[in-house]
Amino acid sequence: MGSNRPIYAGLTSPFPRPERLVAATRDLDRGRTTPELAEKAFVEAESELLALEERLFSNVTAGYLRWNDLFRPIAESWVGFTVGPLTRWLETNTFFRQPILSAPPRRTAGAIASRLPPPLATRTSTARVLLPGPYTFTQVLENRSGASEFEVLLSLGRLLGDEIRDLGGLGYRVFQFSDPILVTDPPEGPAETAVLQAYQSIADAQPAATTVVWTFGAGAGPALPLLDRLPVSVVGIDLTDTEPEALRPGPERLGLGLGIIDPRTTLPETLGDTVGVVREALRRRPSASVWLGPGAPLDLLPARPAEQKLLRLSDVRHTLLREGVA
Amino acid sequence: MSARLFPSQEIGSLQKPSLEALREWEDRVHFLSRLSPIPEEVLRHPDLGTLQNLRAAFSIAYLESAGLDRVYDGEARRVEMYEYAVRQMTGFQFQGHVRSWDSKYYRKGTVVNRVDLIAPYHLEEFDFVRAHARAAVKLPITGPYTLADWSYDEYYLARQPGWKGRPQRRAAQREFVVDLARRVLRPTLQKLIEHGCRVIQIDEPAAGTHPDEAPLVVEGFNEATQGLDAEFSMHICYSRYQDLLPALLEAKACRQWAWEFANRDAEGHDGYEVLKLLREYSDTRSIGLGVLDVHRDTLETPEQVAERIRRAAKYLGDPSKIWVNPDCGLRTRSLNVAYAKLEAMVAGAALARSEFEGLET
Numbered sequence: 001m002g003s004n005r006p007i008y009a010g011l012t013s014p015f016p017r018p019e020r021l022v023a024a025t026r027d028l029d030r031g032r033t034t035p036e037l038a039e040k041a042f043v044e045a046e047s048e049l050l051a052l053e054e055r056l057f058s059n060v061t062a063g064y065l066r067w068n069d070l071f072r073p074i075a076e077s078w079v080g081f082t083v084g085p086l087t088r089w090l091e092t093n094t095f096f097r098q099p100i101l102s103a104p105p106r107r108t109a110g111a112i113a114s115r116l117p118p119p120l121a122t123r124t125s126t127a128r129v130l131l132p133g134p135y136t137f138t139q140v141l142e143n144r145s146g147a148s149e150f151e152v153l154l155s156l157g158r159l160l161g162d163e164i165r166d167l168g169g170l171g172y173r174v175f176q177f178s179d180p181i182l183v184t185d186p187p188e189g190p191a192e193t194a195v196l197q198a199y200q201s202i203a204d205a206q207p208a209a210t211t212v213v214w215t216f217g218a219g220a221g222p223a224l225p226l227l228d229r230l231p232v233s234v235v236g237i238d239l240t241d242t243e244p245e246a247l248r249p250g251p252e253r254l255g256l257g258l259g260i261i262d263p264r265t266t267l268p269e270t271l272g273d274t275v276g277v278v279r280e281a282l283r284r285r286p287s288a289s290v291w292l293g294p295g296a297p298l299d300l301l302p303a304r305p306a307e308q309k310l311l312r313l314s315d316v317r318h319t320l321l322r323e324g325v326a
Numbered sequence: 327m328s329a330r331l332f333p334s335q336e337i338g339s340l341q342k343p344s345l346e347a348l349r350e351w352e353d354r355v356h357f358l359s360r361l362s363p364i365p366e367e368v369l370r371h372p373d374l375g376t377l378q379n380l381r382a383a384f385s386i387a388y389l390e391s392a393g394l395d396r397v398y399d400g401e402a403r404r405v406e407m408y409e410y411a412v413r414q415m416t417g418f419q420f421q422g423h424v425r426s427w428d429s430k431y432y433r434k435g436t437v438v439n440r441v442d443l444i445a446p447y448h449l450e451e452f453d454f455v456r457a458h459a460r461a462a463v464k465l466p467i468t469g470p471y472t473l474a475d476w477s478y479d480e481y482y483l484a485r486q487p488g489w490k491g492r493p494q495r496r497a498a499q500r501e502f503v504v505d506l507a508r509r510v511l512r513p514t515l516q517k518l519i520e521h522g523c524r525v526i527q528i529d530e531p532a533a534g535t536h537p538d539e540a541p542l543v544v545e546g547f548n549e550a551t552q553g554l555d556a557e558f559s560m561h562i563c564y565s566r567y568q569d570l571l572p573a574l575l576e577a578k579a580c581r582q583w584a585w586e587f588a589n590r591d592a593e594g595h596d597g598y599e600v601l602k603l604l605r606e607y608s609d610t611r612s613i614g615l616g617v618l619d620v621h622r623d624t625l626e627t628p629e630q631v632a633e634r635i636r637r638a639a640k641y642l643g644d645p646s647k648i649w650v651n652p653d654c655g656l657r658t659r660s661l662n663v664a665y666a667k668l669e670a671m672v673a674g675a676a677l678a679r680s681e682f683e684g685l686e687t
Contacts, residue, residue, distance in 0.1 A: 016422075016424065016425065017423075017425060017431075019422055019423060022422075022423045022425075022431050025429040026429055026431065028429070029428075029429045029430075068427070068428045069427070084592075085589050085590065085592070085619070085621065085622075086427060086564065086589065086621050087564070088534065088535070088564050088565070091535050091536045091537075092535065093424075093426065093475065093476055093532060093535060094424075094425060094426055094427060095426060095427040095564065096427065097427075142592075142595070144594060219492070239491075240490070240491060240492070241491070241492055243491060243492075262490065264478070264495070265478050265479055265480065265483055265490070265495075266421055266436045266478040266480060267478070267479065267480040267483055267484060267490070269490075273488055273489045273490075274489075276489070277489045299424075299425060300424065301421075301424065301478075302421045302422025302423055302424055302434065303422060304421065304422055305421055305422075305478075
C-alpha cells in the first residue's frame with residue numbers, strides 16, 4: 001500500500017525569526033544590545049530549527065535567518081551591484097531592497113558560501129542551498145548596466161552556474177532556485193529562450209547537482225510548457241495557487257515539487273484535504289519523485305504557527321509514504 | 327482644493343520620542359506651553375497617559391514648527407497602524423511578529439471569530455489634537471482592506487469548504503473586508519465626524535499587494551464611507567498604481583489620493599510619470615504628492631522637491647490639485663532627519679509656489 005517513489009519534504013524559503021531573535025535583532029537595531037548577544041540569539045535559533053528539520057526532513061536549511069532578503073547576499077557582495085530602494089516582494093506585505101546593477105556583474109568568489117547559515121557548512125550533503133532564480137533576479141533588479149535584459153539574464157545564469165560549481169566543490173548537492181516570476185509573469189518568445197539558456201548554463205556547470213526550481217505567487221498552469229523544458233531536476237509549483245485541474249503529464253526526468261502549506265494563513269491545513277490534493281495532483285501529473293514544501297515563503301508567518309505547519313508537512317509526507325499516493 | 331498652491335500635510339506616524347528627546351526638542355518647538363502646567367516631578371516620571379499627551383503635543387508642535395499646513399499627532403498613542411486598530415475589535419488573537427523588512431517587524435493577528443467593534447476609536451486622540459493644534463487637522467485611520475490583508479484568517483476561510491485554494495481565499499477575504507468596513511470602520515468614522523473630524527485619510531497601504539483585488543479595496547472604502555460626509559482621502563504606498571487603475575476611481579467619497587512617489591524616483595526612472603494616468607482618466611481629485619523618501623536618511627533639497635512638484639504638475643495638467651507630503655510615515659527616521667526632510671519639503675513647496683505664482687502674474 002505504501003509509496004515506492006521517493007517523497008521528500010522540507011523548507012523552500014527562509015524560516016521566520018523566532019520571537020527571541022526578533023527581540024534581539026530589534027534591540028541591536030536600536031542600540032540596546034551588543035552584536036555578540038545578537039549573534040548568540042542567531043546561533044541558538046539556527047540550532048533549534050536545525051534540530052527540528054533533522055527530525056522531520058531529509059534536507060535542512062537552518063532557516064536562512066540572517067538573510068534580509070533573497071537577493072541581498074548577491075547584491076551586497078557581487079561586483080556591479082549595489083543595494084537600492086525598498087520594494088514590495090510580489091503580492092506580500094514584505095519588502096526587499098532592490099538590487100541595482102550598474103556594471104557587468106561579476107561574482108566575488110566565496111561570498112555566497114560565507115553568507116550561508118553557518119551550521120550548513122558541516123552538513124553540506126543534506127543542505128538545501130537557496131538562491132534567486134535567474135529570471136526573477138533579472139526582473140526585480142534595476143538594470144543600469146547598459147547591457148540588455150537578456151544579456152543580464154544570461155550573465156546571471158552563467159554566474160549562478162559558477163556559484164553552484166564552487167559550492168559543489170564544498171560538498172553542497174541540492175540547490176533551489178526561487179523563481180516565482182516564471183509563473184507570476186511568464187516569459188514569452190525570446191525571453192523564454194533566454195530563460196532556458198540561463199538554466200542550461202546552471203545545469204552545465206554542475207551536472208551532478210540536484211537543482212530545484214521553486215515557483216509560487218500565481219497558478220503555474222500557463223507556465224507549465226516552459227517549466228517542463230527547464231534543464232533542472234525538480235519543478236516546484238504552489239498548489240495553494242494552482243488548481244490541480246491545471247496540471248498535465250510532464251517529462252519523466254522531472255521531479256515534481258508541490259507547495260502544500262499556505263503561509264498566508266495560520267489556519268492549519270487539514271491532513272485529509274492536503275493528502276487528497278497531493279494525490280489529485282499526482283494523478284494528473286505522475287512523477288518519479290515528489291518534493292513537498294510550503295508554497296510561498298514560510299516567513300510570511302510568525303515562527304510558532306510556522307513550526308506547526310512544518311509538523312503538518314511532515315505528517316502529510318508520512319501519510320503518503322504509509323498509505324500510498326494513489 | 328486649497329486656495330494656496332502646494333499646501334503641505336503629514337501622512338502618518340513619527341518616531342516616538344524618549345523623555346530625554348522631548349526635553350531636547352522643547353527648546354526647538356516649545357510644545358509644553360500648549361499643555362496645562364505639568365509639575366517637574368511628573369515630567370521626570372510621567373505615567374503612560376501623561377507621556378502620550380506629551381508625545382502628541384510634541385508631534386503637533388513639531389509638524390507645525392516645520393511649517394506644515396495640515397497636521398496630526400504622529401500617531402503618538404498607537405502601537406502602530408495595524409495592531410492599535412485590531413485591539414479595538416473582538417474576534418482577533420495575536421500570533422507573533424512577522425518581518426516587514428530587515429529587522430523591522432509587526433505583530434499580526436488572526437481573525438478567529440466574526441469581527442465586531444468594541445467601541446469607536448481614535449476619538450480621544452482626535453479631541454486632543456483638535457484642542458492643541460493651530461494648523462488644520464487630518465486624521466489617519468487604517469482601512470478595512472489593509473486590516474484584512476494584514477491579518478491571518480481562520481474564521482472566514484474556515485467557513486469555505488474543502489481545500490483552501492485561491493477561489494476559496496478570495497471569497498473569504500471579501501466577507502472579511504466587508505465585515506470590517508460595515509461593523510468597524512463605518513461606526514467609527516461616523517462617531518469621529520460627529521466629534522467634528524472633517525478631514526480623514528483612510529490608509530490602505532496593502533492596496534497594491536494584490537492588484538487584481540483593487541475592486542475589493544474600493545468596495546471596502548465605499549462600504550466604510552457610505553452615507554458619511556467628510557473630506558476623505560486614500561493613502562496607498564509602495565504599489566504599482568497603474569495596476570490599480572481604473573478600479574480605484576470607483577471610490578466614490580474619496581477626494582484625494584495620497585500616494586508615495588519619491589522612493590521610486592531616481593536617476594533614469596521617473597517616479598511621477600504614473601500621474602499621467604489620472605489625467606488620462608479625467609480624474610478630478612486632488613493628489614497628496616509624496617516628495618520625501620521616508621526610508622533613507624539622505625536629505626532631499628528644496629530644489630529637488632520643487633522639481634518633483636513641477637513634474638507632477640506637468641503630468642496632472644493642473645498645479646492646484648497638488649498637496650505635498652512625505653511618501654509615508656516618517657517613523658523609521660530619527661526626529662532630526664525627519665524634521666530636516668519636512669523643512670526641505672515645505673521650502674520646496676514654497677519655491678515651486680513662487681515659480682507658479684510668478685507665471686500666473
